[in-house]
Amino acid sequence: MAGQRLLMKGTEAIAEAAIRAGCHHFFGYPITPQTEIPEYMSVRLPPLGGTYLQAESEVAAINMLYGAGGAGVRVMTSSSSPGVALMSEGFSYLVGAEVPAVIVNIMRGGPGLGNIAPAQGDYLEMTRGFGHGDMHAIVLAPSTVQEAVDVMGLAFDLADEYRNPVVVIGDGLLGQMMEPVSFPDTEPKVFDKPWATTGKAKSRPRNITNSLYLDADQLEAHVRDLDVKFQRMDVEQRAECWMTDDHPEIVIVAYGTMARIAKTAIRQLRAKGLSVGLYRPITAWPFPSRALEPLVEPTRAFLTVEMSLGQLVQDIRAQVGRRRPVSFYGRAGGVVPTVEEIISQVELLHASLAAA
Amino acid sequence: MAGQRLLMKGTEAIAEAAIRAGCHHFFGYPITPQTEIPEYMSVRLPPLGGTYLQAESEVAAINMLYGAGGAGVRVMTSSSSPGVALMSEGFSYLVGAEVPAVIVNIMRGGPGLGNIAPAQGDYLEMTRGFGHGDMHAIVLAPSTVQEAVDVMGLAFDLADEYRNPVVVIGDGLLGQMMEPVSFPDTEPKVFDKPWATTGKAKSRPRNITNSLYLDADQLEAHVRDLDVKFQRMDVEQRAECWMTDDHPEIVIVAYGTMARIAKTAIRQLRAKGLSVGLYRPITAWPFPSRALEPLVEPTRAFLTVEMSLGQLVQDIRAQVGRRRPVSFYGRAGGVVPTVEEIISQVELLHASLAAA
Amino acid sequence: MNRVVIDKDRCKACEMCVSVCNKELIEISDELNAKGYHPVELHDPEQCTACGLCALVCPEGGIAVYKAKKAG
Amino acid sequence: MNRVVIDKDRCKACEMCVSVCNKELIEISDELNAKGYHPVELHDPEQCTACGLCALVCPEGGIAVYKAKKAG
Amino acid sequence: MAGTDVVMAGFGGQGLMAIGKILAKAAMDEGLQVTWLPSYGPEMRGGTANCVVVIDDQPIGSPVVRQAHAAIVMNKQSIDKFEPTLVDHGLLVINTSLIDRRAERGDLRTVYVAANEVAESEGSGKAANMVMLGAYVGATGIVSPKAVEYAIAKTFEEKPKAAESSVRAFRRGYAAAQGQPS
Amino acid sequence: MAGTDVVMAGFGGQGLMAIGKILAKAAMDEGLQVTWLPSYGPEMRGGTANCVVVIDDQPIGSPVVRQAHAAIVMNKQSIDKFEPTLVDHGLLVINTSLIDRRAERGDLRTVYVAANEVAESEGSGKAANMVMLGAYVGATGIVSPKAVEYAIAKTFEEKPKAAESSVRAFRRGYAAAQGQPS
Amino acid sequence: MIEPLATDEKVVFERTEVLTDHALHYCPGCTHGIAHRLIAEVIEEMDIQDRTIGVCPVGCSVLAYQYFDVDIQQAAHGRAPAVATGIRRVLPPDRYVFTYQGDGDLASIGMGEILHAANRGEKITVIFLNNAIYGMTGGQMAPTTLPGQKTTTSPFGRDTAQTGHPIRMCEMLNTLVEPVLIARGSLSSPKGINRAKKLIRQAFELQHQGFTFVELLSTCPTGWGITPTDAVKWLDRNMTPFFPLQVFREPGAMPDASHKYAPDLKVRDEA
């Protein structure tokens, strides 16, 4: 099926892409709008000799990842906002013990039970606060089903390379929509994992998966090592700058599904003669500052558009500072900003720039 | 015992202050370095006719808070980093359903199991990512045992006033040290809670504690209402500016225990003739930008000191931007920066400013 | 005469009432209600014993049953 | 002669071995080990039956017991 | 071509999701960009189900549409809900078997088809959805009937009988749309 | 006064925490600022326990001290651990009952006291910690003996016998420090 | 619109007023609706509407707060017993607190909370709707799913070698000391429904004595993919043999396991 174009749901494409990336072990708990991922895995993995296991809860699922990842296999779970929040402690353990694993969060309306409609309200949680202690993890935010497929392989590679969990975030739309996709034809990379707890062969000392360092100096040394690693991850910054070569007056900032909607708006705005481009973080963490920086000076104003009341915009404001105005347009609770809304926001902004 | 000076452990002083603030209901799960809070409650509350209940887990504890807070009483829990991380989903429910409650986090070394030594590694989690969805909560960060006592009453008042959970953060030092304290002599404020689920009197429609809004427009309206509330909370910004009246060359930024250590360093630096002051957030959220702003121009350089590898400093950098250099010194994993270390950092900074 | 009142707007045509009526008095109707279901209806109401079983099993709480008082 | 070897550095003076020795051969000593405990010591080693109970109950795994082979 | 989109709505069980996917597959096979999005489970039962298909020759932005270019409505609730939301001069394909009113807006293009009766006359009452799809494709020409028929065949690969009756129903709907829209 | 601090270390059970609190209370009662901080449970058992008391007339910054002004050491591990960390010319109060070596550093002020023997001679072997506290207070004069005795009395409010023997032990330690430090 | 009562008739059955007018969102034939009604009827009959606080779960019954005309809280998935504990422990003892939970909610993610609430003897009533599936999320395997049963996450049928057998909550709870009522009923027949109501009534009446638990075998025609009338038959045929309809514990019928224990905690007697 590689190469061929297939019409697939985002969730199912993600699952299939994970399998093709060599992930044959899945532990998870159902939650809308991503339940098709476990469902797909439950059909596909057993015949491959892999594991599909419905965990008793998200807390159990993330700890099953810890066990399996620690034992050296590629492993993943997926969930949605409330379920992901429950994984917070376990996620911190994965980072602390340097266990590679992939966690998919198909975000829905919050806070609390909220609803199951598409949202981007977990950006800050995923990039800043997903667990206690000094920790970080790469967060990938695909914008189309095809890109979701593409980042899954990357996610597993990054997890293994850095021995750190990797998060993939999407919203309910990305999860639920069908789009044509094709799967890459490449074999998954294989990483050597001499640290895995697979049974202590006589030839080596025992392997320990652990995040406990009772002694403060030892823990500090460990945390500093981790920090060096987090800093190394900075090279993984990825962003798309679209229609920015001609130094547009206004740059829209958006990620995930929001960005593709913005693209349509930009096409229409350009058709109307407005000068607009797009800056789209693909890695929500590390925040792709290097791609943003060259845009700051030439741009007259930024407009961040989100399916939330303002999260990514904080990163933009932090970098752009007072150099350029950064305005914000967001809808929440599962309402998706439309092309028309974006257009009218840009027109307003354009007018105010013209007036100034 | 009001007025009188007592030698008390931070944890016990926090517990006593909560009781005096009218909190007679406690649900929690033991974890070092804050177990004296539940222990203290288990002795004090039953004779008062209140509730001390050891929950089966932190997940259960936060949901007991939801039930009790929703039923209209002042209620609290306390924990430390890994235990607090487990409360993430429940915390988001408290915000979503507008249930007042107080959560104390006596932070320890992380990530993962880490250790039990003092740390400030949960700043980002507590201020940004403590749960899914668009949400916020006031976070109070006392610096001394006396201030911990003082903020407890405030925490309950703010929780009731905004119908939102409030977080109090300290580190293991604040929790474990003894210091002289005195308790205020004021009676707790009493809030009317017509929304509480206490049993539907015939005279009123039923009360519902809920965060579910299946319809996206309804959820958006709810989230926008919450957001208005979060914005109102901005008036709760609190910070201490210490030794800044004479526009010192260098301003140290620190909160909690770190800030008091910085004060000693500042005293010694001033004795050496260096011009140094302190900016100390008391509310970690809302970030006290109004107090910081007037310091930016007069100050030549900022130095943020933390028991973490750099969290609060992100807020400082976001606000100060490129206007002034913001440098950072942090220790992690339970190691506490000393007065001497701070002094030498400031001296270095001073030298580089002089050279520039 | 006994009376069985079916709230047609609540009915979802699950046929639970149909299956429990020993007298086989309840049937799916041709009507379509607002929810898009064909609500049930009673035929031969005279035969109803007001046993109440139909109401007991209705998940929608959509049936009320009244028994005529004996004359006198 | 049977032999009981007590690893004095491991001993925490819990007296579990003391309490199980039917022959009452084990006692707390006056020494202080590196951990600050008074480790136990064996007196009257000739009486030891090498029953192994002391080793069995020692939480520190600090006792080894050897039985002399019968002559011949 | 200019991008277009269509919302398909009716009771759960009327097969709206299925015709949405068939249309999407047909569009994909014709080399177009396409997205299909269900109104995914309100985590509640009953009421209407709908999906929306967006077709374009450029990359598609929003898979979600607040004002659609066209709507295929198979029950009363759906026409009530979606008629007011269509763009000016949008297309409304109405199943007269279950909807006893005409379009209220004057600007709309309309196709009326008694999908259930037509389907039954072709031997499969279940294929009313295919009749509706046919009517939509007939009225718009958005994809070729061949592509749709191929997509139907693929969908029912393991049920050749259903495939056949579906194709027949589709053709009847397609033909019905020829005299219309008015 | 200039701020000072003292670390008190020994085996768990030797009562170091208790004398730390007594000293802190005495300082508080004399109107000083004070903090007391235990080396809180390494969540592991055995080994040494210690606490540190900081006393000042200004607000206290760090309750934790890496280089203390003084150390009260009640066992071998503690002297090994803390002697090297004291400030120049710091004070080391050594329990010779359990420590069979002298201070290694030349710069330190030292007080040697056979705390366990002294305490036993006062009728309570448990009060060795009080002897050490007495020696420290005697050597530094940081607080008045009266304040300490009051704090002891308060601490053992419900055990007057223990209070008495503690006070006696404290006084013996205090007296012992008079000839010293060298 | 139920017509008013004629003077010459008596009511055999009318909708209880403790249910609101809201139309239920459940699928046709789903027995959630029956369970709701029974609880509401008991509240009405005991005249405790003004003293009852409900807790609804995450599951198909997540919207139960729209239906019960009592003060009510919507709890996080699985945590209803903890939420109910919070309520029970802080309100006056005359209140009645109940939770309403599905099998995914109670027996999977909420296993810890239900067992500990039961073990503490929380004075609450738990109504446990066991329909052997996750209804709300679209028919995934539950801990109570039957061996061989196909669900969307056990597409080849539940394989007990991989996922074990269904969990029997009543039997498990019955190993604890504190509960005062543990019983299993079924909503598959008029007889079952009447018995279920009696159990619910008994539970509420005993609530102030301790923890009371009523499991109700229920149907999920949608998740099972069969008609409502077939679903009740399927339930009787397949669920009941493994989930026996039984009162496991009630005052006067307390099993061995419930014997209280009060050691004197000395090391030995001579002390």
Added chain:
Amino acid sequence: MIEPLATDEKVVFERTEVLTDHALHYCPGCTHGIAHRLIAEVIEEMDIQDRTIGVCPVGCSVLAYQYFDVDIQQAAHGRAPAVATGIRRVLPPDRYVFTYQGDGDLASIGMGEILHAANRGEKITVIFLNNAIYGMTGGQMAPTTLPGQKTTTSPFGRDTAQTGHPIRMCEMLNTLVEPVLIARGSLSSPKGINRAKKLIRQAFELQHQGFTFVELLSTCPTGWGITPTDAVKWLDRNMTPFFPLQVFREPGAMPDASHKYAPDLKVRDEA
């Protein structure tokens, strides 16, 4: 430094090599040390050191990874069974996976994980150290704390009216179908220790057939505030009556509850 074996003696008892040289951090007389040794001895005797993966909990035994000379993972508090599941499901079937957990870890926060691992029939061995208290955090009440027992969070003694009775994990697990071994032993006497070792050995031997569980009554002299030698007596006197030393389930002695069930899942036979 244990002296070498003289040629004319035979070993009655020597430290197993599956334990590292690390000195144990446990309090004097704490039976954690005995349990460690027994497990290590079994691993040595079965010669499976190279195929064994351990999982240690959060509790006093959090540092167990320093002591067992096998590959080992340190799990989050309560989650060892989930971690062990992750390991078991992805490694070759010839591996031996065990968890080592305290009563707070297993019976409080980890209740959901242990019951579900057991119910799935995970092929792991769980060694459950029940010392009726939270040792590590300084002596708080555990789910297994005895009625009336004083702890730092039950300062007036455990009040069963507020917090219920101790939870008996073996009895509870015994209501599930899948486990193949459920047994309770005690570390309070040489006899108990020998029996405990046999149970552990049996558990490891049966592990590849299914879930095996050995509870060991243990002492916490520090948390209980008594001497080690008094602690073993206290255990015998007070714990054993409520926590009977029993093999609840083993092949050949399977209780009713363990009967497997295989419905044919039809609606009715004529179908």
